[in-house]
Amino acid sequence: xxxxIPVEQKKMDSMVSATFGRTEYFLLMDLQTQExxxxxxxxxxxxSAGIQTxxxxxxxxxxxxxxARCGEKAVRLLNAGNIQIFQAVKATAQxxxxxxxxxxxxxLQRPDHVCIYT
Amino acid sequence: MKIAVLSGxxxxxxxxxxxxxxxxxxxxxxxxxxxxxxNGHLYLPMKEPAVQPVYLPVPSIEDSLCTGCxxxxxxxxxxxxxxxxxRILHFEQNCHNxxxxxxxxxxxxxxxxxxxxxxxxTGSFEHVGVMSGSLNPGQMQGCAIIRKMxxxxxxxxxxxxxxxxxxxxxxxxxxxxxxxxxxxxxxxSFGASDMRICIDLLKLYNKPFGIIIxxxxxxxxxxxxxxxxHNVKILAEIPLQPELASLNASGQIAAKNPEYRRVxxxxxxxxxxxxxxxxx
Numbered sequence: 001x002x003x004x005i006p007v008e009q010k011k012m013d014s015m016v017s018a019t020f021g022r023t024e025y026f027l028l029m030d031l032q033t034q035e036x037x038x039x040x041x042x043x044x045x046x047x048s049a050g051i052q053t054x055x056x057x058x059x060x061x062x063x064x065x066x067x068a069r070c071g072e073k074a075v076r077l078l079n080a081g082n083i084q085i086f087q088a089v090k091a092t093a094q095x096x097x098x099x100x101x102x103x104x105x106x107x108l109q110r111p112d113h114v115c116i117y118t
Numbered sequence: 119m120k121i122a123v124l125s126g127x128x129x130x131x132x133x134x135x136x137x138x139x140x141x142x143x144x145x146x147x148x149x150x151x152x153x154x155x156x157n158g159h160l161y162l163p164m165k166e167p168a169v170q171p172v173y174l175p176v177p178s179i180e181d182s183l184c185t186g187c188x189x190x191x192x193x194x195x196x197x198x199x200x201x202x203x204x205r206i207l208h209f210e211q212n213c214h215n216x217x218x219x220x221x222x223x224x225x226x227x228x229x230x231x232x233x234x235x236x237x238x239x240t241g242s243f244e245h246v247g248v249m250s251g252s253l254n255p256g257q258m259q260g261c262a263i264i265r266k267m268x269x270x271x272x273x274x275x276x277x278x279x280x281x282x283x284x285x286x287x288x289x290x291x292x293x294x295x296x297x298x299x300x301x302x303x304x305x306x307s308f309g310a311s312d313m314r315i316c317i318d319l320l321k322l323y324n325k326p327f328g329i330i331i332x333x334x335x336x337x338x339x340x341x342x343x344x345x346x347x348h349n350v351k352i353l354a355e356i357p358l359q360p361e362l363a364s365l366n367a368s369g370q371i372a373a374k375n376p377e378y379r380r381v382x383x384x385x386x387x388x389x390x391x392x393x394x395x396x397x398x
Contacts, residue, residue, distance in 0.1 A: 051200060051209060058203050
């Protein structure tokens with residue numbers, strides 16, 4: 001199973017991005033093989049970023065997303081794709097991975113309301 | 119005469135002008151095109167209005183026929199269709215109701231079903247016919263409601279179309295059939311700036327138009343300067359008056375008072391003259 005974290009830079013000690021759909025990069029890690037991959041997200045500009053990014057997660061067979069926030073529509077698609085969404089803590093991607101492994105991250109409780117005029 | 123009332127900036131007095139301009143006419147229908155926040159009914163309350171729901175066609179997906187080929191997803195420019203890994207998920211709010219997905223689906227797994235986006239209330243207040251569109255919260259396709267109201271009143275001669283603020287597609291949809299547009303503005307920088315944007319829009323659509331300066335102070339202001347410089351017709355100035363403001367704020371029709379009735383009769387006359395001038 002793969003875990004995905006939106007990140008500001010393509011490195012393990014990058015901070016987690018403030019957004020899900022409009023992040024520039026994703027850190028993908030295969031939890032079995034520990035293999036790490038950084039993904040460019042082409043959807044950081046333009047419309048329907050959340051939906052398209054959630055589709056990107058499904059197409060990469062992601063099972064877990066750790067994110068600071070996530071819009072309503074992206075949450076709906078991630079849920080439909082059986083992807084678990086955890087609330088990231090304000091720290092690096094590496095630290096968030098460790099928190100996930102330790103089981104200390106909480107599930108994302110409330111999707112942010114989508115602001116359609118941004 | 120079909121008169122559209124718009125403003126650019128919100129809160130300049132579109133509804134105030136619209137309801138009063140409708141009230142002084144005979145055999146007239148007021149249409150509230152501000153479907154996101156219709157408020158004309160506060161001034162023109164309808165007794166037992168007829169309510170008709172407005173539906174748009176959205177895809178209905180038969181999962182047992184879907185092979186997951188994603189042809190529909192690739193086709194949809196608005197990302198209204200997504201693949202969850204096992205089936206298609208549809209986002210109604212993104213859908214532009216083009217029907218394309220049902221055409222391109224190679225296994226005919228997609229048909230169309232109605233999706234409710236809002237409603238239209240029809241009724242009357244005293245001698246004024248009233249139509250008021252209302253878009254459900256979270257929906258985006260207000261134009262469909264405006265289009266339907268305009269189609270249903272196409273044969274009527276006298277309309278007052280109370281437009282939404284701004285110069286969005288809702289406004290464009292509302293002015294399409296108008297014979298004349300009235301731009302209500304106020305003597306502030308914000309009012310002037312948005313008025314200029316709306317003037318550009320009206321010129322683009324080749325609509326005859328005039329300005330009403332609402333809440334006017336009897337001094338020189340940038341609206342008057344602009345109108346003089348660009349040869350834009352000022353139909354009326356409505357002075358800033360606390361009595362008028364409080365009358366309007368309490369939901370009263372100001373034109374029931376003879377003094378204010380004369381103001382709107384003059385506006386109507388000036389509007390007729392403007393149309394007459396245009397036709398010559």
